[in-house]
Amino acid sequence: MAVEICVKAASGAPDVRGDCPFCQRVLLTLEEKKVPYKMHLIDLSNKPKWLQFLESTEGKVPVFKFEGDDKWTGDSDVIVGLIEEKYPDPSLSPPPEFASVGSKVFSSFVAFLKSKDPNDGTEQVLLNELKALDEHLKAHGPYVGGDKITAVDLSLAPKLFHLEVALGHFKGWSVPEGLIHVHNYTKLLFSRESFVKTAVAKEYVIAGWAPKVNA
Numbered sequence: 001m002a003v004e005i006c007v008k009a010a011s012g013a014p015d016v017r018g019d020c021p022f023c024q025r026v027l028l029t030l031e032e033k034k035v036p037y038k039m040h041l042i043d044l045s046n047k048p049k050w051l052q053f054l055e056s057t058e059g060k061v062p063v064f065k066f067e068g069d070d071k072w073t074g075d076s077d078v079i080v081g082l083i084e085e086k087y088p089d090p091s092l093s094p095p096p097e098f099a100s101v102g103s104k105v106f107s108s109f110v111a112f113l114k115s116k117d118p119n120d121g122t123e124q125v126l127l128n129e130l131k132a133l134d135e136h137l138k139a140h141g142p143y144v145g146g147d148k149i150t151a152v153d154l155s156l157a158p159k160l161f162h163l164e165v166a167l168g169h170f171k172g173w174s175v176p177e178g179l180i181h182v183h184n185y186t187k188l189l190f191s192r193e194s195f196v197k198t199a200v201a202k203e204y205v206i207a208g209w210a211p212k213v214n215a
Contacts (some may be wrong), residue, residue, distance in 0.1 A: 002036045003083075006051070006063045006072075009041035010204045017041060017200055019208035021106075021158030022076040023062040024198050028154040029080050031194035033087045080151055094150035101136050101144045101152055105129045106159040112173075113166055114212060123173075130179055137181035142188055149192070157189040165205045170213050 005026060008018035017023075017039070030037050042051065042061050051063065063072045064079045066086065073079055084092060108129045112122040136144065144152045164186065167173040175182055189195055 002067050003030065004038045004040065004065050004067070005030070005079075006040045006042050006061050008061050009043045010200070011045075011207050013204070014041060014043045014046075016204065018044075019162070019200050019205045020061060021162050024158040024200070025076050025155050026062050026064065026079050026083075027198040028157060028194050029083050029092065029151065031197055032092060032149065032154065033083065033090065035083065035087050076155075080154075084151070092149070092151040092154065094145045094152045098136075098140070098145050098150075098152060102129070102133045102156045105133060105156065105163070109159070109163040109167070110212075113170060113209065114215070127176070130175060130182055133185075134179040134181045137185050141181055141185065143185075153189060154194075157192075157195055160186050161190065161199065162205055162209070165202045166209045166213075169202075169206050170209070 005023075007023035007027070008020040010016040010018040018041075027037075027039075042048070044061070051061075060074055062076060062079060063074045064082070065072045066082075073082065080092075105126070108122070108126040112126045115122040140146055143149050144156070160182075164175070175186075177183070190199070
């Protein structure tokens with residue numbers, strides 16, 4: 001195998017890959033570039049000691065290393081950059097001016113999901129971010145950078161999946177139908193072979209968010 005990657009195991013199901021969108025982002029990158037990899041499932045409630053004491057990763061996943069290398073690297077941004085550098089073909093580098101498109105969608109989603117006050121404005125903040133994404137896709141789509149998928153899309157895909165599943169389950173909320181370009185975008189992303197191969201069951205996404213929602 002060209003690379004090894006450690007990802008989150010599902011809560012209560014250590015033999016099943018868990019709901020971490022940052023882990024899926026790295027897997028999507030490897031799949032799109034057709035880079036062979038060996039995946040290790042990590043039970044975060046019972047971390048192996050070597051991961052606990054790996055200062056560079058703070059005990060978090062994903063962690064990643066190239067074949068023949070003893071150094072594990074954390075942080076999905078760093079990992080994706082290393083993969084792009086080592087395996088530049090096909091390029092997943094986005095146009096620089098589009099590199100931050102949609103970058104606030106995930107944090108806005110998390111704030112709204114965890115909110116217990118319907119009047120605190122978190123829903124509107126998320127709607128504003130989704131509207132901005134919709135307008136960008138209208139002008140530049142079908143992907144963020146045009147006709148070709150890039151790393152920005154592979155970062156957004158798992159986050160938008162979590163948004164759809166978690167908000168639907170915990171709040172009965174869905175992306176407004178009027179944001180047609182966002183809807184078309186998610187359908188496009190979720191139907192890609194790489195996404196189908198790396199997606200986790202909705203039940204594990206819900207189980208992963210439940211402690212945070214109920215805190």
